Amino acid sequence: MQEDDQQALTATVIRELAIDPFTLWMHYLSIGGKLEYQPVLAYVQGRGPLPVKERDMVSVAVNDFALEPLWRPRAPYSDSETA
Template identity: 40%
Template sequence: MDELDQQALTGAVIKRHSLDLAELWLDYVALGGEASEQEIRDYSSGAETLPEKDRDALAQAVNEHCVAANLAVRAPFSDSPLIRLHAEPQDPYSSK
């Protein structure tokens, strides 16, 4: 997955579920993350980038919070594929 796509989708999950960034940061650090709490805040708002290892540690922390709260939407990992909405390319002039 593209770095910016992962960042946007992770930030959207955090915002959608109103996840507490301080709690996420503590769990992220426990998973081996090395960024500061402010860097995580900046990343989730789209103002900062993180290395792949840190993006995936944050995604894991976010997903653990989602599982604990029984929330359906999850943050993607760096190796997650983007799912296409249409299996076949559509003709732009088609009425389908």
């Protein structure tokens, strides 16, 4: 998946689930994310890129918030297909 698409779709899921960026960042760190808050905030706001591994870690963190109910949208990974 192209970086811009992943970023936009992830931001959409964050908005739909009303995930607080700081809470997301704290969870991202707890599951192995390596970046400071500002680069992650810029990424989720569509204002900056992240390395592939860190983008996917953000997606994992977002998807952890979307586990229940199962119909909720999921953030894509860098190797996801676009529809």
